[in-house]
Amino acid sequence: MDVIEPVAKGEFGGDVLHRVVGPAGQPCGAILWESKRTKNWSQGWLGKLRGDQRAAKADIALMVSEALPPGVETFDLVDGVYVAHPKCAIPIAIMLRQSLIELANSRLAQDGQATKMEQVYGYLTGPRFRHRVEAIVEKFSDMQEDLAKERKATTRLWAKREAQIQVVIEATVGMYGDLQGIAGKVMQEIEGLDVLAIEASWPETE
Known part of the structure; x- marks a missing residue:
């Protein structure tokens, strides 16, 4: 079972540290969450969250915000930080979690070939992950629309x-x-x- 740890005041930034645990109980990595409820986007948020990510020793930084960077409609990887609109935060979180589990299993099978962060970065910045998330977000939006119609x-x-x-x-x-x-x-x-x-x-x- 995953562990969700609210970030205490005075520690590193971010709102929640999500520790991902695999099916066998093995630790697979961590996601640092931060949410913003403002109307205007600030590029300075990304640099701060990257620093908080290093301090928290998290594998992934995810910022959920209604205000998004120019050119971003729902989600994207911007300067090493995943940025997502609240409506697609859940499917993206599911994909990120599953990706960490898959990468942890791959690391055990290929120990010594690449570091964990290299694997994470290579996969999460590649087209395969993006296509997966885009498909999930699209279906998630369709489900929300269908529910509203029903x-x-x-x-x-x-x-x-x-x-x-x-x-x-x-x-x-x-x-x-x-x-x-x-x-x-x-x-x-x-x-x-x-x-x-x-x-x-x-x-x-x-």
């Missing part, structure tokens, strides 16, 4: 059903009232119909 459709369906139920209640209560007017006291009371009559007379509220 939510709207369900809300409309509920409103339609409520209107139909209201018509049935009003018709039933009205018919019973007509029969009571004809039969008088001979007409037996129907349990629960009074409650329906009260509900039918209430104005609709949001």
Whole structure:
């Protein structure tokens, strides 16, 4: 199980240090997270986070920000730091985590051929990783759009059903009232119909 450590004040920067643990319980690396909630991007953030990454001995630095560098729409590797919009932070984090696990396994099989950081940098800056993340982000965005459409459709369906139920209640209560007017006291009371009559007379509220 991964370990998520909030960064205490007075230590290195960043918000959270994410220690990745492999299926066999082996440590596979660390991701230093930092989030920004400002409207304007500052290029100085990258240099500071790189320094914090070295201090934390993290393999990857990931900055999540609504304000992105010029030319970046959702995510990119900018000056050695991954920068991502909040809407795609989750799929990118999943890919980064899995990449660290794969690289750790590869390092065990190829010990001595390359350093860990060289492997991480080579893979994460290559086209294979980028294509994977782009595909995930695209599908993730499609899923969010589909969910929003389904939510709207369900809300409309509920409103339609409520209107139909209201018509049935009003018709039933009205018919019973007509029969009571004809039969008088001979007409037996129907349990629960009074409650329906009260509900039918209430104005609709949001």
